[in-house]
Amino acid sequence: MAIPARPGCYEFFAGGGMAGLGLERFERLFANDLDPMKIAAFEANHGAGSIRRADVWDLTPTDLPGHAALIWASPPCQDVSLAGHRVGLDGARSGAFWGFWRLIEGLVAEERAPSVVVIENVMGLLSSNGGEDFRAIGRAMVEAGYRWGALELDAADWTPQSRPRLFIVAARDPLDGVADLAKGHGLSPRIRAAHAALSRDVSASWRWWSLPTPPRRNVDLSAILEPDDLVDWLPPATQEALLALLSPLHRRRLEAARTASLAGRRQVAAGYRRVRIEQGGKIQRLELRFDGLAGCLRTAAGGSSRQFIVVCDQGELRARRLSPREAARLMGLPDDWVLPRGETAAMKLLGDGVAVPVVRALSEGLLEPLLGIAARRVA
Ligand SMILES: C[S@@+](CC[C@H](N)C(=O)[O-])C[C@H]1O[C@@H](n2cnc3c(N)ncnc32)[C@H](O)[C@@H]1O
Structure with missing residues (x-):
């Protein structure tokens, strides 16, 4: 597929929409979440009707408009126990990840496969269920025709919050111009250990994707305080x-x-x-x-x-x-970003989110190159 200047993107489990804020280079064609509080926050920041309130299991590929080059999914962390819960299209609902992945499979079958898929989660996904959850995701990606790799990125490299997170990135060929080197930012000992435990069929499609070393962070905790x-x-x-x-x-x-x-x-x-x-x-x-x-x-x-x-x-x-506003700054959100009124709701929204500068760095350093989009940012 020829990549347009502003490729399309779907955002699953979108919460307040923090992933999308970092994916500035993409046009959001679709977003969903289940939680009314998250939907309200998303709409307060992105406009009414900008997100669909739907359980991922209730969606079908026909709900997904156009052709997204990139799909981002941040499934709920408590869902890390994935293996063994895989069910067919007619099976009982379990594991929101699989509800999401069957949509990818549907898009592949319709020849609308996204070129790149990103799964964001807690680091525990590497080791939950003895590592079988991570391997099951890799296997699903390989079976759907993707190459895949994973990075551990800590928000602390960009914003003054310790927040290590796992980013699994799947991409379809061709992968011209993206280095596959077993070194670079994001390839932590935990990633290497998880890779070493993969079976040969799944590791054959593994790619050592990483980011350029980020510039030194120049903001510390005291700088974001009220x-x-x-x-x-x-x-x-x-x-x-x-x-x-x-x-x-x-x-x-x-x-x-x-x-x-x-x-x-x-x-x-x-x-x-x-x-x-x-x-x-x-x-x-x-x-x-x-x-x-x-x-x-x-x-x-x-x-x-x-x-x-x-x-x-x-x-x-x-x-x-x-304070919630300080927590929002720790997530890399601008001060005009609208937070839920209640402190508990605001803190839940932020604690569930993905740090915006990390998404931006991943987009610029890996996702855009994977899609063949030239680097753009000057200032
Ligand atoms: C880890 S949070 C992702 C937050 C998002 N990345 C952000 O930046 O705000 C997971 C989200 O998945 C939503 N969720 C959980 N189960 C779901 C399901 N079955 N269908 C759709 N959304 C679901 C939750 O409401 C929650 O907002």
Whole structure:
């Protein structure tokens, strides 16, 4: 198929539409999600009617307009147990991935196969079910006529959030002009180990795709925070109770940061509460990091999924929750991006999302070259 200047793209499991924001070079022909909150957020940012509210299992290829050169899918992470759940078109519904993949198979049968398919997921997909889930996806890609490879990309290389994620990329021949070298950015030890465990028939179609090394990130956590006077700090008693959860090691780190701040160097940490086993019993701990990064935004239910910010300024300590707008910045979203009104909904949307700068880097460094689109960005 001749690739138009702005090739078409479908976005499955689109959530708030963060993948699409990074795929600026593509024209979105279709997007779907199931969750009314996600649909509302997507429409608030992309316009009414821009996304179809549908279970992927309810879609057929006739619902998919035109011919997409690229299909992006971010299936739900809790769906990582995929192998053994494969069902035929008439079978019971299980595993949203397979509901999606049968659409790819339908498009291939109709000679509307996308040239490139991307699956984004948590790193756990490499090892879930003893690695069989990853192998099952690879096998499905090979059976549908694709070459495939995978990258581990951490959002921390582009934005101050630690967020390693798996990107499985399938592409149809020809693959002119894209290097197949077992080196490059994204080929982590975990990817190599998963590749080593592939059977020969599936690994024969493997391609060592990677990205150019990204430029050094020049923004750290403190740069994305709101001004101190615009945020709600925890009341003293709540702050004291929170800091009482620090382990001796983290308490020493905080004390060192407080001392450094006395010399005029403001120190910022991000932290989560986590349940740890100590002396045979469960104990809740606050774990802080002072490396200029936030921890991975999460979607787990309950208070422990909220991240805290602790600031040491001239020897004074203050703590608060990370705000939804700050979390949006950690995902690489612009400040005019419309968030759901409720904090819980906003944090769920963001925690489920894909970091926009990572999608952009993947698009420019691999997807566009795979499609034979010349590099475009100048500034
Ligand atoms: C990991 S999130 C992807 C978020 C998206 N990448 C973003 O940037 O916001 C997975 C999404 O799949 C949706 N989902 C789960 N099961 C689904 C199904 N059977 N059909 C359609 N969407 C589904 C969820 O509502 C959720 O928004």
